[in-house]
Amino acid sequence: MLISLHHHTPLNFIVSPLSQASFLYPSKSMISYLLISILALFSSYHVIAIDYIVGDEDGWATGVNYLLWSEKYNFTVGDSLVFNYVKGQHDVRRVTEDTYRSCDARSGVFDVYSSGRDRVNLTAEMSYWFICDVKGHCLGGMKFGISVGAARAEGGSGNSSNTNGAGLSPPPPPPPLPQGNGGAGDGTAWRRWLVSALTFWVIQLLR
Template identity: 35%
Template sequence: MASRQVLFLAVVVATAIAFFPATTSAMDYMVGDSHGWTLEYPSNWADDKSFKIGDNLVFMFPKDKHTVTEVDGPAFRACDRQGNTLRTWNSGNDTVALDRAGRRWFFCNVENHCERGMKLLVNVADPNAPAPSSPSPPPPPSSSAGINYRA
């Protein structure tokens, strides 16, 4: 009797696994790691990270010394503090939800901090988007090219 219950439980678990794929859990990323969001912030901080919808960026910085300002691409590239500001955070302990796929641009809007490297570009992926299709393989080479048929 016990073995039937174990078998039944195994079938239920296997069925659940098959029909409910594992969901990826959201990540909280402390921007700049131990440096935080400061002038010592490493400009390559995001290079080895994969951000997805549902993740959060956590900006830790001395209040009244820095900001987190989300801008559009042109303002980001130019460090244009008067450019298209989308949103600003300034509490010193700010969490930014990555709630949509695409590029997100951030910089510090204090004096010359952006020019000194306090800027962050993240590419946010949609984990539910279909994978891009692979290109078709090239056709095989012509069977007569370069072949010597003499025995």
């Protein structure tokens, strides 16, 4: 049997000079399409919510200044509070502001938690108030309140004074790495900076 062998030139070498020029020197429309695709990819990512461990390493216990703890963080919709404590020694109650101030949990209680590792999802822009209802604990300082703001923005900062792109300033330096307290971390600031930087370079390339 006679077998004829043929040498096949790899397809990736069969490129016309015009195609090579288009690849090496892409047009502005090609560049803008590529960068806009990258922007769309990053903007489609969901915001990663943060789990805040109440009291940090001290957990939910007596003798902790929860006012100072609550003032360290900016809480937004989608975040969660995690209460760590010895089950049976404490509990968690989400209450009204009046009950928070009086430490009288006979009324004004929305939710009761007692598992020893309770997660409270912050689902709305509002003030949240928490106490421990074990006798003497609330009056001893096991209570705090927080204000929850809007969910972190997906796009730019929204405070630019430039409206027509003329004289566009370069994007600011990247933000510092987030310093959460054991949660997933907040990549929103980094994503916002990256989108801003890519937008700036798209405009520069299209000029």
